[in-house]
Amino acid sequence: MERRTRQKESVYRALVALGHPSATELYEYVHAQDAEISRSTVFRVLSDFASAGRARRLCFTGSDDRFDATLAPHAHLHCRKCGRIFDIPMPDMRSDGGRAERFLIEQCYVEFRGVCAACQGADGADEGF
Ligand SMILES: [Zn+2]
Ligand SMILES: [Zn+2]
Structure with missing residues (x-):
């Protein structure tokens, strides 16, 4: 599988596993499994998911934006x-x-x-x- 595709899939799997992570939480989780993945890649993939309708971006009171794979x-x-x-x-x-x-x-x-x-x-x- 192409590297970008593989990274996208690991971000998506982490999103499902973590529930409603912030981008930073998700980055830390994915980075622990794949040291090659950069913070900017994770943030960009999450933004792509949100704009493509594959995930929702959530704004909670008093916290960073979170992401949700449940549509x-x-x-x-x-x-x-x-x-x-x-x-x-x-x-x-x-x-x-x-x-x-x-x-x-x-x-x-x-x-x-x-x-x-x-x-x-x-x-x-x-x-x-
Ligand atoms: Zn509680
Ligand atoms: Zn939810």
């Missing part, structure tokens, strides 16, 4: 303690969600902030926001 409509649960991100299903509202405003919906980002199950158990009494 089906879904929302995110974002733990404010550990930063983990979980997918939850969401109906696809693109077809009729904007009808009342005659708005053509192209993208949708839904982020719920809170505390994940593991973090709720971690410290008993929650210190709150």
Whole structure:
């Protein structure tokens, strides 16, 4: 397989394995397996995936852009303690969600902030926001 194609595929596999990595997290993961891959290659491949519709670029409150290989409509649960991100299903509202405003919906980002199950158990009494 051609080197560029091989690198693209390893970036994609890492994206699926990591869930919702930032570009830096993904670079560190891929670089650990393939020391030849450069940071700029990883960043460029991720941007290509986003513009080609092979991955979604996510903008979460207070964090770097993250990437998501899951293209089906879904929302995110974002733990404010550990930063983990979980997918939850969401109906696809693109077809009729904007009808009342005659708005053509192209993208949708839904982020719920809170505390994940593991973090709720971690410290008993929650210190709150
Ligand atoms: Zn958590
Ligand atoms: Zn997701």
